[in-house]
Amino acid sequence: MLERCEELTRDTSLPSVRAWKERTGGVAIGFLPIYVPRELLHAQGVLPVGLMGGGEIEIIRGDAYYQSYICHLPRSTVELGLNGSLDCLDGMIFPAICDVIRNLSGMWQMMFPAKLVHYLDVPQDFDRSMGGRFYRHELGVLSQKLVEAGARPLDPDALRASIRTYNVHHGLVAELYELRRREPWRVPTAELYVMLRAGLVLPVEEHNGMLGEYLEAVRADESRRPMDQARVLLTGSFCEQPPLGLIKTLERAGCYIVDDDFVQVSRWFRHALPEDGDPVEALVEAFLDDAIPGPTRYVDEGEKGRDLIERVERAGAEGVLFCAPSFCDPALLDQPMGTAAATRAGIPWTAFKYSEDTGQFQVIREQAGTFADSIKLWSEVTTP
């Protein structure tokens, strides 16, 4: 199963999506990080397909669209669009993450005029009568565009059913994270990561089955024994993803990653959504009140970085790895506030950058190894 997940992570030609379309004749819509309301797409019979860049693919045409000081994900996404990897998709959703992804939505409109292109503008005001009303309207616009792309109209009962299905998914992912938090040797992050990535290109029902199977297998696997590793929280990697090799490198360097920012669409809300009542309102209210306060979301009150410290405490982490993609505005502008909060709280941290196609990990391995060693040697943090 892990081999298949890794293959699904690496194969940017989306074979599972092609197979699904062949089997069902349904509409498949791609979306970029971080969050889209997958429940809504699912309820309209659409397969939501999460795209997290091109990983380590060779960029031939994508570089001609971007200056050297723009992050890597948009150029690899353009590459995938131009080389036909995404031709099985009936459209794309570009969530409001940053100016680069925002502008990519306009580029996509010009490059692929026959496809659905939607910029999902999410509110930065979290009052029901303002941001809530706006977001509800945005969801309506998205739903209508899906219909125009061939999806069935939105039915409240279907949406409630989809919410139930995704709540199962939410619960399984939470279980996986909790197991890793408690016993990180049972759930290496490199495995957890490919499990989550596979979920981006599979129907949720199938992925739910895989998550359950994986959880059962690792719980029963007595060969997985604890090692003397430092428990770290990794933050900053919510959009462009690090290469799998980098995650493995961090683990081999002596780090147990006990919390992270990978594939946040599965964990965008802290809790499961209400399964009764107005299902669209459930999506709206969760977005306003229950979403994680990541760097792309305006934090309108309280101390910046407080959430990071709470996460460190919840995870029983002994240190923080600030691991952001190069030229990532949200992560890198946020970082000084995170490092300041960590310093104030006496939490050790280190920072480095990557790009999705980084191929050399030696320097990061030494840095992470030294960091892990320093925690094991000198940290006074008590692990759970």
Add this chain to the structure above:
Amino acid sequence: MSPQSAPAVPVSKDRSQERQKQMIVDHFERLATAEHRGEKCVYTFVPGNLTELLLSFDVAPVLPEINALQSGMRGLSRDYIAAAEKEGHSEDVCTYVKCDIGMLRSGNVGPTGKRLPDPDLLLLSYTGCFTFLKWFELLREEYDCPVTMLHVPYQADGRITDEMRRYVVNQLRKKVVPALERITGKAYDEDRLRELLARSARAEDDLVAVLESARNRPSPIDAYFGGVYYIGPIFTAFRGTQEAVDYYRELREEVDQRLRAGRGPIIPDGELEEERYRLVVEGPPNWTSFRQFWKMFTDEGAVVVASTYTKVGGVYDDGFRHDPDRPLESLAEYCLGCYTNLSLPARVNKLAGYVREYSADGFLINSVKSCNSFSAGQLMILREVENRTGRPGGFIESDLVDPRYFSGANIRNRLESYFQMIEQKRGQGAAR
């Protein structure tokens, strides 16, 4: 190629330039004494600024981007940026932000050498730039003052919808106005706001007339360097005032005189005598070597006849005017219409339109490292505008206020090659 500009001395300036300079000095003086006089100050941004609303409450706007560019022009930004990077701010991110943080660490001294006031309110107008959001989260850590967020949706589909307008108006009514009432202790006075908006509309009429004067040959203005130097900037802190009305009226009269006399624009060395190239420019200028950068154009006889950077503080040439009969709705439409809030296809349309309407020989992008809102997608814009207009496009790179990213020799080489390309195209046209 030989320089086409007049001798360097004496440098002549139009009366309006002297007036605007004095107005800006007075504005910074007002800011420097604000705390002493008990005047409230609001930090806010140029795109989507709510100057008329702020002035209706008698609060003074402080614009961090303007402070940063002033620091860039005065040679201070290098040290400010270094100070911020030393604190852990990434080399990859916006240099306006780092310049502002560095300035704050260095005593928050403004361009006139006097300390700027602390904010009584951080008014975060999230218009066309994600970085603004992070910028004020960073500043919030530094100041003990409230923050009010005005979220302006993006025109992704190339139009302003009723829902977008309603969302912004709701925020103005329910959040921004009450926040201003709280810090000033004054009630919202819509009649006063209407008066200010009426004055804005008058000044906007004259501004558009000035900008559109560049359709003539020779152009009496430079709509990029001149545009940001003395034509546009006054719009942000002074919109709604009688001073702004008078300034733009005077500027328009001067430009009309130039037009009647067939004179070219004011440039760093005096006045451009021969207009050889007419360009449309996309993207912000470099501020640290502003004069040198401008001279690279004027030395070749190049005039910028239209630019997009002069539209970040508001797009008026499509007919938008602040409307005293619809005060908050009109402010909402202003915010929604700022250039960086336009979709890429809308930007391409606008630029291609400029190239045609202003009879430009070509189209040039100054791509700045700092500003992804502008820069991401510019290479595609370049190709699209070239395809649509048939005019050659050029591409240069620099930065807003980080002098490390301004390579004068490299930019000059590229510009010279670009002008040669225009000549070649002209030759091909003549040969046909």
